[in-house]
Amino acid sequence: MRYAVLGTGVVGQALAGKLVSLGHEVRMGSRSKDNPAALEWAQKAGPGASTGTFADAAGFGELIIEAVGGHVALAALQAAGAEHLDGKVVIDTSNKLEAMEGGGMRLAPLDDIGSVGEQLQREFPRARVVKTLNTLNFGVMTDPAAAPGAHQVFLSGDDAAAKEQVRALLGEFGWPGERVLDLGGIETARGVELMMPMWLTLYGNFGHGNFNWQVQAMD
Amino acid sequence: MRYAVLGTGVVGQALAGKLVSLGHEVRMGSRSKDNPAALEWAQKAGPGASTGTFADAAGFGELIIEAVGGHVALAALQAAGAEHLDGKVVIDTSNKLEAMEGGGMRLAPLDDIGSVGEQLQREFPRARVVKTLNTLNFGVMTDPAAAPGAHQVFLSGDDAAAKEQVRALLGEFGWPGERVLDLGGIETARGVELMMPMWLTLYGNFGHGNFNWQVQAMD
Numbered sequence: 543m544r545y546a547v548l549g550t551g552v553v554g555q556a557l558a559g560k561l562v563s564l565g566h567e568v569r570m571g572s573r574s575k576d577n578p579a580a581l582e583w584a585q586k587a588g589p590g591a592s593t594g595t596f597a598d599a600a601g602f603g604e605l606i607i608e609a610v611g612g613h614v615a616l617a618a619l620q621a622a623g624a625e626h627l628d629g630k631v632v633i634d635t636s637n638k639l640e641a642m643e644g645g646g647m648r649l650a651p652l653d654d655i656g657s658v659g660e661q662l663q664r665e666f667p668r669a670r671v672v673k674t675l676n677t678l679n680f681g682v683m684t685d686p687a688a689a690p691g692a693h694q695v696f697l698s699g700d701d702a703a704a705k706e707q708v709r710a711l712l713g714e715f716g717w718p719g720e721r722v723l724d725l726g727g728i729e730t731a732r733g734v735e736l737m738m739p740m741w742l743t744l745y746g747n748f749g750h751g752n753f754n755w756q757v758q759a760m761d
Numbered sequence: 762m763r764y765a766v767l768g769t770g771v772v773g774q775a776l777a778g779k780l781v782s783l784g785h786e787v788r789m790g791s792r793s794k795d796n797p798a799a800l801e802w803a804q805k806a807g808p809g810a811s812t813g814t815f816a817d818a819a820g821f822g823e824l825i826i827e828a829v830g831g832h833v834a835l836a837a838l839q840a841a842g843a844e845h846l847d848g849k850v851v852i853d854t855s856n857k858l859e860a861m862e863g864g865g866m867r868l869a870p871l872d873d874i875g876s877v878g879e880q881l882q883r884e885f886p887r888a889r890v891v892k893t894l895n896t897l898n899f900g901v902m903t904d905p906a907a908a909p910g911a912h913q914v915f916l917s918g919d920d921a922a923a924k925e926q927v928r929a930l931l932g933e934f935g936w937p938g939e940r941v942l943d944l945g946g947i948e949t950a951r952g953v954e955l956m957m958p959m960w961l962t963l964y965g966n967f968g969h970g971n972f973n974w975q976v977q978a979m980d
Contacts (some may be wrong), residue, residue, distance in 0.1 A: 689977050755974060756912075758911070
């Protein structure tokens, strides 16, 4: 299958690299077609890997993974072009983080948008937005065993078939179906995005990102 | 030991009842000294249970548990009186929830205060505020087995000795020390308070509150 991965950071590289290793064709998109990080990634990733602008990548991909920061997620999809998103599953992995004075990161206020996931779905009503993978470190996304024991990823989105497609993709990444928790519509993206301050606290305390959440619930 | 429990709702009643059953003396405080819910609770709880105003209770308690809604937590402590809080451990269990139009609850914006925990510590600098127990349902607070498997409670506060005292109290409630995760200073209350939208989503999906969080982390 053909994937677009928008973003050249650690999340984009982790997801794009895993997809290539699984035998998929992956085009990594960025603002410019000659982004050095993207070109270096493609050279290392080998056959199946290509690069281009956000629009090049989105036009290429049958499924689109948005893996940029939450502040620029909307701009990245606008650059990708609504015509390249229509009817496609668009996975939003982003968190709206901002640098604090004196160092460190924090979650930007979300009250004006609800959540990045909702914002993207509002702006691109014909895209099938699924929020997922924003509650865990990039290393755990494609290697669940990087955090011990049983733990979960979450899905938020209005399109049930899109969520099933994402669940299957997460299965390829190593997440069995019972560890993929469907939260409901895209409005539930707000809850998972607001977990980020706690995530940042834990990250600071542990000194690494090899952890994840497990919701323990009675049947 | 003598405890004040400020608040007559389900959280206050669960905590106050458990404390009495453990053999402690508990005064439940509310805005008026003849609050019907408090009087009824004390009658049922039996020896060790008493009631009074917020100030009566706070004056009585060696340790104070604030178990009112986050919107009125500050007002409750103001009514209790700073002189009754000075040097004491004040446990803040609250979440700043508000009713939505059309039903349901949501987390009120926190950006103006950071978190209720921080707000209370700022307003009462000589109180030793510890945020805990706000990330789980009242039934699980004093009966961890109400949610299956291993799961955790969190501590946030600036006073290490106060947190140790709260950890011991949580031990009396049934939480072994290794399931009580000290997050750091009171500023970490923001992260646990912002987990509430996700908690509300899960509560709506499960249809009950018998669930809780487990952070799975590599050593």
